[in-house]
Amino acid sequence: MPWSLLALAAVFGLSLYRLREAHRAWRTYRGTRVVSCPRGSASAAVEIDRTLAALTTALGRPWVRLRGCTRWPAPCGRECVPAIRAAPADSLVRNVVNRWSAGRACALCGYALEEPRSGGFGPALLGPEGTTVDWQDLAPDRLLDRLRTDRPVCWYCHIGAQLRHDRPDLFRETGPRA
Numbered sequence: 001m002p003w004s005l006l007a008l009a010a011v012f013g014l015s016l017y018r019l020r021e022a023h024r025a026w027r028t029y030r031g032t033r034v035v036s037c038p039r040g041s042a043s044a045a046v047e048i049d050r051t052l053a054a055l056t057t058a059l060g061r062p063w064v065r066l067r068g069c070t071r072w073p074a075p076c077g078r079e080c081v082p083a084i085r086a087a088p089a090d091s092l093v094r095n096v097v098n099r100w101s102a103g104r105a106c107a108l109c110g111y112a113l114e115e116p117r118s119g120g121f122g123p124a125l126l127g128p129e130g131t132t133v134d135w136q137d138l139a140p141d142r143l144l145d146r147l148r149t150d151r152p153v154c155w156y157c158h159i160g161a162q163l164r165h166d167r168p169d170l171f172r173e174t175g176p177r178a
Contacts, residue, residue: 018058025062026054032140033091037071038079044071045093045140046080070141093143097122097135100147107151108161124158125150131165132158 029050037044049067056063064085066078089095101113101123113123124132125146132153138146153161164171 022054022058025057026050028088029053029062029064031092031094033084034093034096034140034143035080035083035091036144039071039075039077042071043141043144044069044080045143046070046084048084048088070139093135093140094122096143096147101152104152106154106157108153108157111154113152113154121155123152124155126153132161134158 029048033046033048035044035046036042046066047068049065052065053062062085064081066076066081069076084091103112105112106123107126122135124134125138126132127146127150135143
C-alpha cells in the first residue's frame with residue numbers, strides 16, 4: 001500500500017509540474033507579434049496558436065504554429081516561426097514599442113521616456129504631419145513602418161495634443177505679456 005501512495009503522489013506531482021509548464025507556455029505565446037516577413041520583407045502581425053503550444057508543452061515540447069497573419073492568403077512558408085520560438089517576447093508589440101522608445105526623449109517636452117510599468121501608459125507616436133497617436137490605436141502590421149518615421153511622445157503630451165485637437169475651444173492663444 002505505501003508504494004501505491006508514493007506512485008500516486010509522484011504522478012500527481014508530475015502532472016502538476018506539466019500543468020504549470022503548459023500555463024507558462026500559454027502566457028508566453030499570447031498576444032500579437034510584429035515580424036518582418038521573410039517573403040517580401042514587409043511587416044506582418046501574427047498570432048500564435050497558444051492553446052496548441054500549451055497542450056504540446058504539457059506533453060513535452062511546445063509546437064508553435066501560426067493561428068493568423070495579416071499577410072495571408074499570400075503564399076507563406078512560415079519562416080518567421082523559428083525566430084518567434086527562439087525569442088517569444090522579442091516580437092510582442094508592446095516590447096517592440098518599449099525597445100524603440102527606450103533611452104529617448106519626448107519630442108514635445110523633452111523629458112526622458114520611462115519604460116511603462118504594468119498597467120501604465122506607454123509612449124505615443126508623433127507623425128510627420130504633427131499629430132499624435134497612441135501606439136495601441138495603430139494596426140500592428142503598420143507599426144514597424146510608423147516606428148521608422150515617427151518620433152516618441154510621452155503620454156501626457158499625447159493627451160494634451162489630443163485635447164487641443166478635439167476641444168480647441170478650451171484653449172486660447174496668449175501673446176507676450178506687456
